[in-house]
Amino acid sequence: MTAQNHQDHPTASAPTATDRPRVRHETVDARSDGQRLDNFLLRELGAQHDKQPRALVYRLIRKGQVRVNKKRAKPMQRLRDGDIVRIPPVRDLRGDPDTARPAARIPAGWLERVDTLVRHEDEALLVIDKPAGLAAHAGSGFDFGLIELLRAARPTNDMLELAHRIDRETSGLIVVAKSRATLLDLQEQFRPEGVAKKRYLALCHGHWRDAHQTITAPLRKDQGDGRAHRVVVDPRAGKSARTDFERLGISHRGPALSLMAATLHTGRTHQIRVHCRHAGHPIVGDSKYGDRTLDRPLSLNQARRRPELMLHAYRLTLTHPTHGGRLTITSNPPDTWQPLLDAAGLTLKNHQPPR
Structure with a gap:
């Protein structure tokens, strides 16, 4: 048992191994066949529903952290049934109390x-x-x-x-x-x-x-x-x-x-x-x-x-x-x-x- 396990009050900001975001490899199915990569990621990472900043999604693609069949890809690339999309570790920024932006307040x-x-x-x-x-x-x-x-x-x-x-x-x-x-x-x-x-x-x-x-x-x-x-x-x-x-x-x-x-x-x-x-x-x-x-x-x-x-x-x-x-x-x-x-x-x- 590690020293951290003995702590009576571990800090809330210290993620456990299971809490840390990991690389995901998602296989494109028939439902997403023909969909653009950016729209696929926006859905997978929740950006379309305000869980992630949309700009983050496009930045991940631009920097090559997102791969399709192990190759760099562009936002408008059309995915095909069976493609494997690498999605890098991404913390849910809007759910992180240290970095979250408040939910948009629409007048x-x-x-x-x-x-x-x-x-x-x-x-x-x-x-x-x-x-x-x-x-x-x-x-x-x-x-x-x-x-x-x-x-x-x-x-x-x-x-x-x-x-x-x-x-x-x-x-x-x-x-x-x-x-x-x-x-x-x-x-x-x-x-x-x-x-x-x-x-x-x-x-x-x-x-x-x-x-x-x-x-x-x-x-x-x-x-x-x-x-x-x-x-x-x-x-x-x-x-x-x-x-x-x-x-x-x-x-x-x-x-x-x-x-x-x-x-x-x-x-x-x-x-x-x-x-x-x-x-x-x-x-x-x-x-x-x-x-x-x-x-x-x-x-x-x-x-x-x-x-x-x-x-x-x-x-x-x-x-x-x-x-x-x-x-x-x-x-x-x-x-x-x-x-x-x-x-x-x-x-x-x-x-x-x-x-």
């Missing part, structure tokens, strides 16, 4: 607002009109996001999972699955070769010359430890990206602005924002890829130095996972857009998006 005002954000709901899925400024999920600097808000507002739902994501600063439509089968179906639809169509509205600086333009500039995520990531155009190392742009109107007075519709054929991070900048027409209010000098005169709020990001996911078309019918949902841009549109003489009233 009552947000909870009361949830029903007003729903644009469509049935037995399989939800389509939510996400406000600008609300992240899709909790992350660095944000205690809660849309998915945490929905789970808190609807605790009786067995499962609520994001089928895709949009930027925190971007407003508009996002789909949430209510079952595993629906999630897998929707994820396939939102892949580049899938049948789902995502169309955005963007208010851009300058007069866009071409009524229709396709931009295929390859994109690479430029990220280093300790700094926020940016996406750059890189013809050599970038991943393929395609955005179709349609000019809906140009300003008739005031600063030169163009109202554009953008259709995504790939879903690269910040794709529309970077492609607009690449075309010489940064999106109004884009703090990462925009032009502060051009933005400042457009701010209608004296307390703000620039407008909010004028990018809105306004139209979603997909095949319903249950009955196979075509589902199309639309959403008007936020009311905060209207003063700028009016000042520029721009309108959406006469525009009917193509089917």
